[in-house]
Amino acid sequence: MPDVVLEARGLRKEYGELVAVDDVDLEVREGGSLAIVGESGSGKTTIAKMIVGLTAPTAGSIVACGRDRSAPSRSARERRRRGSEVQIVFQDPYSSLDPRQTAEQALDEVLRLHRGGRQGGRAARELLDLVGLDERQGRALPRALSGGQRQRIAIARALAAQPRVVILDESVAALDVSIQAQILNLLADIREETGVSYVLISHDLAVVRQITDEAIVMHRGRVVERGSTAQILDAPQDEYTQLLRASVPRPGWKPERRRRPEDQGAPA
Amino acid sequence: MSTVPTVPGLSGAARRRTRAIAGSGKVAVVCLIVIAVALLVAIIGSAVAPHDPNASNLNNSFVGPSAGHLLGFDSQGRDLFSRLLVGARTSILGPAAVVVLALIAGVLCAIVAAWRGGWVDSAISVVMDILFAFPGILLAVLAAAVFGPGLTAAALALAVAYTPYIARVLRSAAVRERAREYIAAGEVQGLSAWAICSRHLVPNVAPLIVSQGTLLFGYAMVDLAAISFIGLGVQPPQADWGVMVATGQPGVLQGYPAESLSAGLCIVAVVVAVNLLGERLSQRNEEQR
Ligand SMILES: Nc1ncnc2c1ncn2[C@@H]1O[C@H](COP(=O)(O)OP(=O)(O)OP(=O)(O)O)[C@@H](O)[C@H]1O
Numbered sequence: 321m322p323d324v325v326l327e328a329r330g331l332r333k334e335y336g337e338l339v340a341v342d343d344v345d346l347e348v349r350e351g352g353s354l355a356i357v358g359e360s361g362s363g364k365t366t367i368a369k370m371i372v373g374l375t376a377p378t379a380g381s382i383v384a385c386g387r388d389r390s391a392p393s394r395s396a397r398e399r400r401r402r403g404s405e406v407q408i409v410f411q412d413p414y415s416s417l418d419p420r421q422t423a424e425q426a427l428d429e430v431l432r433l434h435r436g437g438r439q440g441g442r443a444a445r446e447l448l449d450l451v452g453l454d455e456r457q458g459r460a461l462p463r464a465l466s467g468g469q470r471q472r473i474a475i476a477r478a479l480a481a482q483p484r485v486v487i488l489d490e491s492v493a494a495l496d497v498s499i500q501a502q503i504l505n506l507l508a509d510i511r512e513e514t515g516v517s518y519v520l521i522s523h524d525l526a527v528v529r530q531i532t533d534e535a536i537v538m539h540r541g542r543v544v545e546r547g548s549t550a551q552i553l554d555a556p557q558d559e560y561t562q563l564l565r566a567s568v569p570r571p572g573w574k575p576e577r578r579r580r581p582e583d584q585g586a587p588a
Numbered sequence: 589m590s591t592v593p594t595v596p597g598l599s600g601a602a603r604r605r606t607r608a609i610a611g612s613g614k615v616a617v618v619c620l621i622v623i624a625v626a627l628l629v630a631i632i633g634s635a636v637a638p639h640d641p642n643a644s645n646l647n648n649s650f651v652g653p654s655a656g657h658l659l660g661f662d663s664q665g666r667d668l669f670s671r672l673l674v675g676a677r678t679s680i681l682g683p684a685a686v687v688v689l690a691l692i693a694g695v696l697c698a699i700v701a702a703w704r705g706g707w708v709d710s711a712i713s714v715v716m717d718i719l720f721a722f723p724g725i726l727l728a729v730l731a732a733a734v735f736g737p738g739l740t741a742a743a744l745a746l747a748v749a750y751t752p753y754i755a756r757v758l759r760s761a762a763v764r765e766r767a768r769e770y771i772a773a774g775e776v777q778g779l780s781a782w783a784i785c786s787r788h789l790v791p792n793v794a795p796l797i798v799s800q801g802t803l804l805f806g807y808a809m810v811d812l813a814a815i816s817f818i819g820l821g822v823q824p825p826q827a828d829w830g831v832m833v834a835t836g837q838p839g840v841l842q843g844y845p846a847e848s849l850s851a852g853l854c855i856v857a858v859v860v861a862v863n864l865l866g867e868r869l870s871q872r873n874e875e876q877r
């Protein structure tokens with residue numbers, strides 16, 4: 321069995337009274353991918369933020385590449401090392417890039433941090449190539465690029481540090497369906513090529529099915545079901561997962577007009 | 589002329605008018621020319637002044653313009669034109685120093701508050717609120733008492749008085765910018781706080797820093813003149829526009845307004861030019877968002 325690259329045990333996050341994440345365990349294997357699904361506010365982003373160190377867990381442990389990262393990093397070196405273990409791509413392609421930086425500059429900055437100055441230019445071009453952007457787009461400011469193109473830059477930037485795990489927090493949700501499909505294919509290709517693992521956060525079950533093999537279902541901060549993605553989507557055991565699945569429109573689904581009480585008896 | 593240095597807020601209608609004027613390209617060119625000339629004079633004024641600005645000859649008191657003396661003489665018979673040229677240095681570099689100091693302190697407070705958030709942010713806000721309560725004039729009196737009256741003390745006092753204005757405006761912009769995901773992405777990459785703030789946060793609020801700085805320059809000029817006017821700033825007989833407005837007062841009463849008027853016009857011209865330019869910069873900044 322492949323090595324575990326990311327593991328969280330008993331993860332918990334409290335915001336004052338609110339328990340946003342409660343006793344969550346998860347595990348990602350080398351080259352594998354885990355989906356985290358659940359309704360809005362169920363704690364998915366909070367888990368992602370704890371894993372990448374943007375917020376500290378109230379309790380629990382996180383281990384990536386065999387090293388504990390539950391506490392904030394203490395040295396610049398440790399910070400960089402964590403950056404080269406787990407990366408994240410955010411949902412909003414409009415705010416996830418510095419508006420004053422071209423794609424090349426953004427990649428250069430990260431490459432210099434993680435690989436030193438030498439191979440800067442070439443490595444940046446290779447990354448742009450990997451995510452399917454040409455030289456002109458590499459030299460453009462974000463404001464001159466489409467949402468899909470920006471998201472490709474954000475993916476390239478996450479990959480620049482050569483991480484073992486990339487977390488995708490609703491990373492395709494803001495894009496329209498055909499661009500979504502392109503990006504998902506791209507992610508699948510990149511995994512083939514680099515052996516990176518994904519943690520895919522999404523409320524879109526179709527997206528989840530496409531690139532993950534395992535899934536956990538979150539509800540109010542707790543994991544209510546876990547297993548293989550196919551099993552969870554096709555034969556959900558938990559009542560909440562069934563509800564979640566039933567709320568997704570499928571082929572042949574007809575919008576049904578619901579009559580509200582006040583509509584009844586109203587003249588046509 | 590007001591003797592209370594404060595940063596006045598424009599009324600809504602007045603502000604809309606200013607914006608309309610500032611929006612025109614020709615006006616911007618004129619403003620730039622005025623500012624360039626003022627800077628040039630500030631640098632080379634003493635060298636090109638035709639007469640010694642402090643040489644007085646009471647026989648020439650209030651004598652009007654003549655061939656060698658473009659603007660005539662002041663009450664003590666000193667050449668007015670030369671005094672204007674020489675006075676440009678303190679009159680322009682003084683406010684410039686105030687603006688630079690206030691920007692450094694204000695931006696530093698704003699960025700630290702936005703970056704750290706939590707109790708650091710609250711603590712900085714409290715200090716700024718306390719500073720807000722001190723009028724610039726009071727700080728100027730305090731500074732004069734501690735350091736002795738003079739341009740340095742007055743400029744320091746004003747810089748301290750302006751810092752909370754800069755800090756407040758910039759903090760809210762920096763907080764907004766801090767919350768954007770590219771900042772979080774930098775943190776996840778492992779960039780240091782210094783790298784993120786200096787390479788990303790500050791450059792992205794820089795247009796606001798520049799426009800705030802230019803607006804503040806106008807206020808600083810008027811306020812420094814006011815402080816000199818009440819005798820706590822630049823000390824006579826040194827030539828300075830603010831001081832000249834003050835010392836020309838008896839002349840105004842006697843029917844010789846040239847000294848106060850010419851110095852006052854110089855102040856007004858530079859202040860208006862800088863303010864209009866600042867307004868234009870902040871408009872540009874809004875349009876680009
Ligand atoms: N900084 C914060 N302070 C206080 N409460 C927070 C904070 N961040 C998140 N929460 C709360 O924690 C809960 C989980 O939020 P989270 O962002 O993890 O949800 P999510 O599953 O990612 O939802 P979505 O699908 O809408 O992105 C929510 O109730 C949210 O209000």
Ligand SMILES: [Mg+2]
Nearest residue numbers: 364365366489
């Ligand atoms: Mg979320």
